[in-house]
Amino acid sequence: MNFLKCFLVFVLLGIATPTCPGQTWDALTGFGTSNPNGVWSYGWGVTGTSFTLYTTDNNDCGDYGGVQGLVCWSAELYENTPLVAFNTTGSYLNWWTVVDPPDVLILHPAPDWDPGDSIVQWTAPADGTYRISGFFEILDTNPTGITGLVYRNSTLLYSGTLTGPPAQHPDHAGGREDFYFPQLSLNAGDVISFSVNSDGTFYYDSTGFNAVIVTPPNAPPCAVCAQSGG
DSSP: OOHHHHHHHHHHTTOSSOOOOOEEEETTTTOOSSSSBTTEEEEEESTTTOOEEOOEEESOTTGGGTOOSEEEEEEEEETTEEEEEEEOSSSOEEETTEEEOTTSEEEEOOOTTSOOEEEEEEEOSSSEEEEEEEEEEEOBSSOOOEEEEEEETTEEEEEEEEOOSOOBTTTBOOOEEEEEEEEEEEOTTOEEEEEEEOSSOOTTOOEEEEEEEEEOTTOTTOHHHHHOOO
């Protein structure tokens, strides 16, 4: 039911202000085999300016590295990059210079000769107040540096450069930067873009990422009620 219907129900029950539970979206658990996948979409481009959906759903994304259990969305410009990948094994994957944890999405930017950020987008399902938290972390044992970016539509919200410390085989990610926005007032259709930029060269740029988006209980104007279909 829409927000007006929610409000009327609460009025009829004698409650002046609608009370709605919070709702959570998680980039890791929301990763799927369709693109877009609900509120999530995966692609590449210049963050905040351009976005092209990945079209290749690769169920063996670590094939050239000799590992199994890595699935990804990719443009396949060079050895499956740029990409957004997911480790399906439930344990760490180690291949070449990369350490892939089971609790992150793996982002890798496009090659230097056709540069572009690897981008995960979330689209607000309703007007409301949202809380967003997340991180970027180095997954390569020989990192050359990346820049993690967060945009609201075309407006930069966060930029953080990571150059170290490096990841370590078999089960230690490297340097990490967190981002946190306690209250963001968003309109339905606003896009939050999370991305990894190569910060120079794209070599050794595998990056762990996750973001969690929450509508706090009673957040005006109650996004959960507003987005429910009836």
